[in-house]
Amino acid sequence: xxxxxxELTEGQDIGSRTIAVTRTDLVKYxxxxxxxxxxxxxxxxxTGVELPGVIAHGMFTMGAAVQLVTDWAGDPAAVVDYxxxxxxxxxxxxxxxTPEPGATVEVSGAIGKLDAEAGTARIDLTVVAAGQKVLMxxxxxxxxx
Amino acid sequence: MTINPDLQGRSYPAAEVYDVGRExxxxxxxxxxxxxxxxxxxxxxxxxxxSDLVAPPTFAIxxxxxxxxxxxxxxxxxxxxxxxxxxxxxxxxxxxxxxxxRLVAELHVDGVRAMGGGAMITTRAEIFALTGDGTDAREAxxxxxxxxxxxxxxx
Numbered sequence: 001x002x003x004x005x006x007e008l009t010e011g012q013d014i015g016s017r018t019i020a021v022t023r024t025d026l027v028k029y030x031x032x033x034x035x036x037x038x039x040x041x042x043x044x045x046x047t048g049v050e051l052p053g054v055i056a057h058g059m060f061t062m063g064a065a066v067q068l069v070t071d072w073a074g075d076p077a078a079v080v081d082y083x084x085x086x087x088x089x090x091x092x093x094x095x096x097x098t099p100e101p102g103a104t105v106e107v108s109g110a111i112g113k114l115d116a117e118a119g120t121a122r123i124d125l126t127v128v129a130a131g132q133k134v135l136m137x138x139x140x141x142x143x144x145x
Numbered sequence: 146m147t148i149n150p151d152l153q154g155r156s157y158p159a160a161e162v163y164d165v166g167r168e169x170x171x172x173x174x175x176x177x178x179x180x181x182x183x184x185x186x187x188x189x190x191x192x193x194x195x196s197d198l199v200a201p202p203t204f205a206i207x208x209x210x211x212x213x214x215x216x217x218x219x220x221x222x223x224x225x226x227x228x229x230x231x232x233x234x235x236x237x238x239x240x241x242x243x244x245x246x247r248l249v250a251e252l253h254v255d256g257v258r259a260m261g262g263g264a265m266i267t268t269r270a271e272i273f274a275l276t277g278d279g280t281d282a283r284e285a286x287x288x289x290x291x292x293x294x295x296x297x298x299x300x
Contacts (some may be wrong), residue, residue, distance in 0.1 A: 019178060025176075025178075028175070028176045029176045029177070031172075031176070032169075032172045032173045032175070032176035032177075033173065033176065033206060033207055033210070034207055034210060034211065035210060037226065037227070037229070038227070039227070045227075049227055049228060049296075050296075057231075058231040058234070059203060059206050059231065059234065060176075060177065062203055062234060063176075063177030063179075063201060063202075063203040063206075064177045064178045064179075066177075066201070066202050066203065067177065067178060067179050067180070067181070067201075069202075070179065070181050070201070070202065071180070071181060075181075075183060075193050075199075076179075076181050076183050076184065076199045076200075076201060076202060076241070077183070077193070077195060077199050077241035079202040079238070080237070080238050081235070081236065081237050081238065082202050082203065082235070082236045083233070083234065083235035083236070084233065084234060084235075085232065085233040086230075086231050086232060086233065086234070089230075140202070
């Protein structure tokens with residue numbers, strides 16, 4: 001199931017996906033992760049601490065973005081190292097009761113580096129919301145067969 | 146509120162055990178919009194050679210943030226949780242996390258530096274799986290590093 005290094009080249013595109021995010025998604029992530037900081041679900045609280053509004057957990061965005069890599073790798077256990085910097089918050093507007101997302105996150109990935117000795121590929125992710133890169137140096141190292 | 150600079154170098158020993166359950170892996174996987182069958186279907190995970198359901202790559206944040214909570218709740222630290230912004234995060238997996246794992250985390254405060262009226266704090270959680278009933282034998286599972294910015298007033 002896992003990828004073979006022989007079939008890969010640096011710079012190769014691994015695909016892209018669009019992640020629709022709602023306030024409900026943030027509540028679900030809060031419950032699943034145990035991170036109940038109210039800046040991720042309470043508008044008045046968020047603006048009261050000088051944020052522009054409710055923002056997604058950085059870890060929600062990081063966790064959702066890596067699914068592109070997991071699916072490409074064929075096995076979630078193949079992701080041996082994953083890191084990012086959180087540079088811009090993902091503002092999630094309240095669209096409760098409508099079919100509209102509160103934010104849209106665009107994820108794309110490419111092979112940044114192949115390490116034949118280690119048997120790994122580094123996937124560099126580009127993660128954009130509202131026209132701005134929200135993650136920087138988002139890199140996942142995948143173990144190859 | 147000011148951040149105590151003496152935090153740097155401080156460690157918090159492994160406290161409670163975190164039991165990784167299948168339903169928690171499924172719940173977390175849904176919450177990050179993961180669809181890979183190895184998170185949901187034991188047969189699919191075993192077909193890939195795994196003992197049980199495989200946790201998503203960022204699942205260890207649950208255990209790491211529980212360890213971080215010891216620091217944030219430490220009155221000597223001076224951290225206002227509501228002014229915390231996550232600045233960066235890394236997961237190094239020594240092996241995958243599986244359903245049935247019993248995990249513990251040691252927290253190390255690797256860096257504290259003042260930024261404006263706030264501070265950037267870098268922590269590292271060393272996560273281990275207990276390997277035997279009733280013994281303290283353990284194997285390294287993951288190393289997570291995290292930087293949080295505690296925003297000062299007006300930041």
